[in-house]
Amino acid sequence: TANLKSELMSQNCQPGDFLIVQIESGVGLLRILGIDESGNDKIWHLAAFNELFLDPESADAALASPETLTINIAHVALTQRAFEATQTARMTNRDLLPDDLIGLEKWRGGQSMEVSDRSIRLMLGWR
Numbered sequence: 364t365a366n367l368k369s370e371l372m373s374q375n376c377q378p379g380d381f382l383i384v385q386i387e388s389g390v391g392l393l394r395i396l397g398i399d400e401s402g403n404d405k406i407w408h409l410a411a412f413n414e415l416f417l418d419p420e421s422a423d424a425a426l427a428s429p430e431t432l433t434i435n436i437a438h439v440a441l442t443q444r445a446f447e448a449t450q451t452a453r454m455t456n457r458d459l460l461p462d463d464l465i466g467l468e469k470w471r472g473g474q475s476m477e478v479s480d481r482s483i484r485l486m487l488g489w490r
Contacts, residue, residue: 376395376453377398378398378459379458380394380453380454381393381426381429382452382453382454383451384484385450386484386489388417389416390415390417390421390422391415391487392412392414392425392426392432392454393409393411394409394410394411394463395407396409396467401478404442405446406443406478407440407441407443408440408441409436409438409439411435411436411439411483412433412435413432414433419454423454426455435487436487438466438467438470439479440470440476441478441480441483442480445481446483449482
C-alpha cells in the first residue's frame, strides 16, 4: 500500500539525495541534508528549492549543475509522518558541501530545535 511504499522509500533515502515532488503543474526539488534517529522515529532535515520543472526529465537536467538552483528553504526539520505525507522519488545523490549544512548545523546547535509535523508541500504552498 501507499504507507508501505513511503516506508520503503524513506529507508532508502540518504543525506545528499535530491528528491522530486509531483505538484499540480510539474515537479519541485528537495534535498535531504540529514536524518536523525529520535526514539522509534526519524527526523528528516530537508532543503527546498525555488525552481519548478515541467517534468522529471527537466529536473534531472537541472541536477547536472545543482549549484545553479536557488534555495527556498535552507533547512527544515520534519517528523517522519510529515516527510512521508509527501510522495517523493529519488533522483540522484551528490556530496553535501559545508555551505549546504549551515542551516542544519545551526539547528543542531540551537536552543529550540523545532521539528515540524507539517508537510513540506504545505510549507512551500505547493499544490
